[in-house]
Amino acid sequence: MPTLLHIDCSMRQDSSVTREITAIFVEEWRQANRDGKYVYRDLGTSPIPHADEAAVVAGLLPREALNDYQRVAWAVSEPLINELREADTILLGVPMYNYSIPSVLKVWFxxxxxxxxxxxxxxxxxxxxxxxxxxxxxxxxxxxxxxxRERYDFQTPYLRALLEQIGLDRNLEFVHSEMTLAHSVPSLEQFKPIADASREEAVKAVCRLALAS
Ligand SMILES: Cc1cc2nc3c(=O)[nH]c(=O)nc-3n(C[C@H](O)[C@H](O)[C@H](O)COP(=O)(O)O)c2cc1C
Known part of the structure; x- marks a missing residue:
């Protein structure tokens, strides 16, 4: 039974492009994997507490050696780790915030x-x-x-590096929707066709990738 772990982290709900595109992936994936298990985590609405020293140390020690603080800290990390280990496919919806990733996703990493x-x-x-x-x-x-702005993309290379250090870069695909602000910022109105074409390409890409999982 294949398992999909889906994580969104946009602070927006109804108008979020990443939520819209990941939802299309999920719909296609579920159609193609009717016996599959689907696990969802919304870091935008339910952020995880920052990791503290106890959380980091807890990750290094055998479980039976943890003190009370470390046990409490581990109780936050452990379900996230188990979800990740049990997943066959990991789907991340990631807005660009200040040229990088949302801080709530950084906490997950x-x-x-x-x-x-x-x-x-x-x-x-x-x-x-x-x-x-x-x-x-x-x-x-x-x-x-x-x-x-090519050189300001600290989102893709940073995610690639984070995923590489845990071996998740071998079977990794990025799907980008660009110029999303063209629909809400009047000075960017001229870029609406680029935004629409980019979104259309993203929809096609996730439909293809969902069926290939
Ligand atoms: C806090 C914040 C920071 C942002 N920083 C950038 C940025 O550095 N570069 C950029 O192109 N867009 C930036 N944006 C715009 C978002 O990337 C864009 O609205 C995107 O569509 C957000 O994803 P979502 O639609 O899933 O919410 C920022 C938006 C917010 C809310």
């Missing part, structure tokens, strides 16, 4: 990047290697090759 998941050498196998990861991004502007 701080919690799940434990010693047992880290692979050290990027070519070696780890506990998470073999899983498939699809990252759906949305950006207010455009950051593709040749655009004036």
């Amino acid at each position: 701080d919690r799940i990047t434990v010693k047992e998941h880290m692979i050290g050498d990027p070519t070696s196998e780890g506990l998470l290697t073999g899983k498939r990861t699809v990252v759906v991004t949305a950006r207010g502007g455009a950051y593709g090759p040749g655009t004036p």
Whole structure:
């Protein structure tokens, strides 16, 4: 039975492009995997507490050696880690905030990047290697090759690096929706056709990727 772990983290609800595109992936995936298990986590509405020292130390010690503080901290991290380990496909909806990722998603990475998941050498196998990861991004502007803002894209390379250190970069796809602000910022109105074309491409891409999972 295949398992899909779906994580959204936009602070927006109804108007969120990442939520819209990840929901299309999920709909297609569920049609194609009727016996599949679907797990959803919304970091936008239910953020995880920041990892503290107890949480980090708890990830390094055997469970029976944890003190009370570490046990409480581990109780937050453990379900996130278990969800990740049980998933075959991981779907992340990631808005660009200040050229990078939402802080609520950074906290998730701080919690799940434990010693047992880290692979050290990027070519070696780890506990998470073999899983498939699809990252759906949305950006207010455009950051593709040749655009004036290309060098400000700290979102894609950062996510790639985070995923690489836990072995989730081997089967990794990015789907970008760009110029999303063209529909809400009057000075960007001229870019609406680019925004619409980018969204259309993203929908096609997730439909294809959902069926391939
Ligand atoms: C706090 C915040 C910071 C943002 N920073 C950027 C940015 O650095 N570059 C950019 O192109 N768009 C930026 N945006 C616009 C979002 O990337 C854009 O609205 C995107 O569609 C958000 O994803 P969503 O539609 O799923 O909410 C920012 C939006 C917010 C709310």
